[in-house]
Amino acid sequence: MITHKLAVVKTLHSRVEAIRLTVTTKDQETKHIKHALTTNGYPEVVIQHHSRSATHTRPAADQPRAPGVTLPYIRGLSETVRRILTPRALGVRVSLRPYTTLRQLLVRPKDCVPTDDQAGVVSHVLAALPPM
Numbered sequence: 001m002i003t004h005k006l007a008v009v010k011t012l013h014s015r016v017e018a019i020r021l022t023v024t025t026k027d028q029e030t031k032h033i034k035h036a037l038t039t040n041g042y043p044e045v046v047i048q049h050h051s052r053s054a055t056h057t058r059p060a061a062d063q064p065r066a067p068g069v070t071l072p073y074i075r076g077l078s079e080t081v082r083r084i085l086t087p088r089a090l091g092v093r094v095s096l097r098p099y100t101t102l103r104q105l106l107v108r109p110k111d112c113v114p115t116d117d118q119a120g121v122v123s124h125v126l127a128a129l130p131p132m
Contacts, residue, residue, distance in 0.1 A: 003096065009037060009046055068093035 016029045073096040085092040
């Protein structure tokens with residue numbers, strides 16, 4: 001998803017700005033980031049845009065923030081909803097999260113017990129009752 005790639009680029013450049021480095025060290029780190037992102041298939045336009053915009057500061061604490069909403073990502077629909085609710089249009093910050101996470105897919109704390117092997121289930125109790 002392109003928004004994830006944008007966030008990675010922005011975060012890497014923001015970290016370079018946040019760490020106290022000399023000017024030459026910052027330049028070296030910025031070149032290293034650009035090389036690593038290019039090697040991993042990030043578009044040049046995205047890398048250049050965020051390398052320039054990394055120095056932007058956060059709004060002051062006394063300025064009110066726009067209300068935000070987090071929505072599940074659904075291809076084709078989420079992009080449209082985000083575009084409609086953008087801060088310029090309605091003043092809502094939209095964050096998208098995956099509909100299905102890796103945790104939901106991979107983590108199973110217990111093995112599933114087949115229905116036939118389950119003990120003390122209501123259906124067994126009802127089957128054991130005499131007909132009325």
